[in-house]
Amino acid sequence: MSRPALQVSALDGHYGDAQALAGVSLTIEAGSFVSVIGANGAGKTTLIRTIAGMLKPTRGEILYRGRRIDGLDPADICELGILQVPEGRLIFPSLTVAENLDIGGSLRRTRARRRQNMADVFEMFPRLAERRRQKAGTLSGGEQQMLAIGRCLMGEPDLVMLDEPSLGLAPNLADEMFEIVGWLHREGRTILLVEQNVEECLARSDRAYVMENGRIVLEGRGAELMADDRLRAAYLGL
Amino acid sequence: MVELYLKVAAGGLLIGTVYALIAIGLTIIFGVMRVVNFAHGEMVVMGMYLGYALWTLFAIPAIPAALIAAVVLFGLGVFLQVTVVSRFVGRPQHSQFILFIAFALVITGLHLMLMGPDARSVMAPISFQTYSVGGLRLDAARVQAAATALVMILALVAFLRFTFIGRAIRAAADNPLGAEVVGIRSGRVYAVTAGIGLACAGAAGALVSPLFDAQPFLAPEFTLLAFIIVIIGGLGSLTGALIGGLLIGVAEGFAALLINPAMKSMFSYGLLIAVLLLRPAGLFGGREAR
Amino acid sequence: MVRRERKRTGRPRGVVAATAFFCALFLVPHLLDDAWVAVLTLVLFFAFVGQAWNLMMGHVGLLSLGHALFLGIGGYTTAVLLQDYGMTPWIGIPAGALVAAMVGAGIAWLGFRFSVRGVYFALLTIAFAEFFRILFSNWPLIGGTGGYFLRVVPEDNVPLLSLRGGADHFYYLFFVLFLVGLIVSARLVRGRIGMFWSAIREDEDAARALGVRSFRLKVLVVAVSAAMTACGGGAFALMNGSLFPNTLMGMQMSIQIILAPIIGGLGTLFGPFVGAVFVVLVLEFSRDLGQTAGVYGLSTLIYGLTVLGVILYMPEGIWPRLVRLAQPLRRDR
Structure with a gap:
């Protein structure tokens, strides 16, 4: 085992x-x-x-x-x-979608691959790509949830x-x-x-x-x- | 008549920019750490004394002195945060208040011991120069102070937008729990924030040293002034602190002109009461008033 | 932070200790010289006023950083009624308390009506205090910044009637105020109203859901606290013979008022006294040290460092820490 x-x-x-x-x-x-x-x-x-x-x-x-x-x-x-997609999402409302993702990818081990990872996340969640410059607080509940998952993925968990x-x-x-x-x-x-x-x-x-x-x-x-x-x-x- | 009003308004805007820098220091500390720095005015006065000392001893003018003061106070902020304030983040408000009062007392004590109670004036040539702008005569020292303050504010905004730790600071201010979730190290973020907050105060102090005489007892006035601006602008909002600073600068100028000058502060306090009652989040504070 | 000191088993001990304590206090003017009497009078003043502030903060959780306002209202009302209208302080002090209660209730009403909470409420109290301080400073009727002075007592002064006398007299005046203040506080806090106050402090929404009229009770505590403080202010004015708005009603005074109860122990009955002893003694000590060393500002530095030390290492206050040290065998914490 x-x-x-x-x-x-x-x-x-x-x-x-x-x-x-x-x-x-x-x-x-x-x-x-x-x-x-x-x-x-x-x-x-x-x-x-x-x-x-x-x-x-x-x-x-x-x-x-x-x-x-x-x-x-x-x-x-x-x-x-080990990364979380926490209860209540806990995204950063006054930061843009892109900034939220960027922060997710700012761990030491993933920093270098931020760009590539963000492109991957946007490919997986086209809705987020559309709203990349929008403040995260303006997103709907479902979109925020996607953002929370995307942010988690940026950290290569x-x-x-x-x-x-x-x-x-x-x-x-x-x-x-x-x-x-x-x-x-x-x-x-x-x-x-x-x-x-x-x-x-x-x-x-x-x-x-x-x-x-x-x-x-x-x-x-x-x-x-x-x-x-x-x-x-x-x-x-x- | 109009010319007088214009002069007062211009002077108000200029000094207001520097007030804004002070207020930004206070608001960033509160926005990120939810801690109210009741010793903020003492930090401004420290900057004033630094400006005075650098001029008297090394003939360093206000602008470079402001940069030096910013660095020194940044270090002090980091030091205080890491050693003492970090232990107080969860504590009740009255405890935090007494902590900062203790800081204020210690700093004032040191000021008095090192500089004595008498006012210290910076007698630099710039204190007497004026610029002529569109027919108005403006104090050169005020113009330079305002310009430098503005540059520093813009630099801070850029720092917060474009650097990693700047984004981390904004994230922590937005959602402290969320910041923990994504692996932002709060200790580092708080230390940098405290450093920045105090650096703003110190730089502003050095910038006004050619304008006002340095005295320990100015400190509470600066603290309260910063509070008024921050409340009106919105706790945690940089834009609010900037606009608030300009507003208060102009309002105080006119209040001193039109009402009894001794009572101009009363106007500010009245305004503060009104804002606290009617719109505690201030002009730009989106977050719910806690 | 309220610990209902249910000294079930220790009750006889507690009562004996308390009685001994008050007897000792009572006998002070007979045992110690004038300098000590003066210092202890100041201690009793801060203990009394600190206890008044403690009602609001320790028991209901409302932070007032502008309490010196009520000191000023009490002081000026008493002084002006005495000086300009010939009214005895036996009327003047209660009058001051009444005015302060109304002002306090007004501020509280505004604050609660507009849901001003937490740090904003504290700032509101500062704003009001400063507003009135500047107002009083520019009010010719009461002398403005120049000060308001009481005429010296006439030859045939009867201290009990005029409430003005020598050092011993004022010691007893503040002793009585302190004692009465303790009794009133204890009655309130341990009674029904105190229970409601605690509920409000712990969880106001839950209390209201149970039918507790939190709005009224909060306004009440502010009014009572203000009235008590004003009595202290009135007595203080009589003792000093002169009032200056910037000292009596300024931020410095507000800070001094709250230092004693916070350092001594919030929400306890003896905390403010212990804190007052500490604060006054440290102040005197540091002043002496500063003077002998001849260094200006040393006293402020020492004072600040001491306060820093206490708040860092004894966060709940000196009195609770002493209580714990003295009773290591107690089962609960």
């Missing part, structure tokens, strides 16, 4: 005195598609932020390709090839963590989003997808984890979980 790309062991995370993550353990094999699902407040975003280095875990460890990364600066973790990319998007756009995520996976990247939209997730995932109140309560292969009765009752309303 190839060494897992990401290994999270017994992670605890706190906001002040409130515990947000409790004993979270998960494994992401290189090149696989892993989903984390759960309701609002289950701790999914906290998990992603902790992996990204924005929050320091109070216990446990995170290994990437065998190296410990918990406790590292977020910027260092980006340089290792190996592991892409997406936090609710379909949130707030119309159904056809949400579908497009999942298509893109699928494409990212097929191109060889490791995907960690956090979602509330359970069906789409499970259908594409190699492995999935269900979180509740900061803990992992269920895990298994995507297809298995789709058939799991508890899950179906809780999340699919069946």
Whole structure:
């Protein structure tokens, strides 16, 4: 078995005195598609932020390709090839589309190839190319989401963590989003997808984890979980 | 009569440009770090003293002195940010306020110790020269100060648009969390921002040293002036600080002329109150008033 | 930052300590010489006024950086009513408090009505304070920048009636104010109103959703804080015999007012006193040092460095830090 790309062991995370993550353990094999699902407040975003280095875990460890990364600066973790498409997109509204992408590509390891990467992103998202000089704040929700993904791609990520990319998007756009995520996976990247939209997730995932109140309560292969009765009752309303 | 008004307006625009430079320093610090530099005026006065010292000791005129002051204060800003202010970024506002008051006290103390309480005037030939522009006589020192300030402001704008760290600063101001997400190192960004903020104040101080006498007690006035401009223009907006500076420069000139000069500040404060109540985001502040 | 000091088990200890403390304060003029009495009078003044400011900030979370305004209103009202209208300060001081309460309520009303928050609210208080300071400076009726002077007390002065007397007298005046201020604050903070204030400080929207009339309560705290401060201002005016708008109502004074409670410990009852002791002592010490060294500005430098040190290493304040040091065996933090 190839060494897992990401290994999270017994992670605890706190906001002040409130515990947000409790004993979270998960494994992401290189090149696989892993989903984390759960309701609002289950701790999914906290998990992603902790992996990204924005929050320091109070216990446990995170290994990437065998190296410990918990406790590292977020910027260092980006340089290792772990990038986010964060919840709420978090693009820079008063910067232009091109500038947003440029910043995404300004990591040390990708700086030299910025131009080429930006051309690739524009080819993939022609709508962004049309609006390259527009301020990002004027873009629609779907376009901002594309921008967030494009910005992430500029950093040449190996592991892409997406936090609710379909949130707030119309159904056809949400579908497009999942298509893109699928494409990212097929191109060889490791995907960690956090979602509330359970069906789409499970259908594409190699492995999935269900979180509740900061803990992992269920895990298994995507297809298995789709058939799991508890899950179906809780999340699919069946 | 018209000539008098024109002169006052022109003088106001000129000094307003320098005020704008001061305000830009304040607004960039707030826009990026959400920290209010209540010791900003002390930094301006430091620039004034530097201008005075460079002239008296080395006969360096205001413009090169302003560049030197900018460099010195840039260094000071980086130093203070990295050593002390960085620990205060999450702290409550009153704590931050006291921190900057402490800075102000320390700097004023040093000024008093090194320079004494008496006013220090720069007696340079330029203080007495005038230019004749379209029939108006304008102080040469004012014109040069305004021109230099404008050049510095444009240089700053270019820096923010075209350099990587400039873009990183704008990104951090736009969305601090987003900046973390894309791997911008906030420590570096904040240090440079603090440096730039103080450099603006120091350069402006050196530019006005031929115009006003350097005194430690001018500092609170400069701080409040910078605040008024920044609020009116919009916290975090460079354009706002520029326009605000020009506006206040002209408004104060006319207020001094038409109303009792001692009360011209009252007009500015009244304006500040009105803006805070009615449009706290200021003229150009897009962001919601926090 | 409010810690309701529920000294359940320590209650008898706390009460004894407090009583001892107040007795000690009471006996000061009999035990120490005039110089010390004067210093401690100043301490009590800043403790009292700091406590007033603390009501707004520590308990409701409203930052006022222009509090010297109320000092000035109280001082000038009391002085003018005494000097030009012959009214005793027993009426003058409450009158000043009333005026200050109205002005404070007015500013608060405007601020809250227009949703001025956070740093903008603080700047609003500065703007109003400066506006009025300049106004008072240019008001001939009260002497403007030249100052307003109270006539010297006549030979047959009865301190209790005129509220003016010697050093001891003013010590007790401020002692009483401090004590009354503490009692009033404690009653308010520990009562229903205090509970609502805390709720507003923690999460105003949640409080309002529960029916708490936050607007009124916020205006109330500002009015009470202003009134208390004005009483301090009135007493201060009587003690000094002269008022100058630039010192009494300036930014420097506003800063001094808030230094004590912030350094001493926000939201605690004894924080402002401890902070006032610290602030006044450091000021005196640094002034002495500066004078003996003969270096102008040294006092300001030392003062600034000390404040810097405290705010860096004791962010919650001196009093909470002392409390923690003295009780290492307590279970909670």
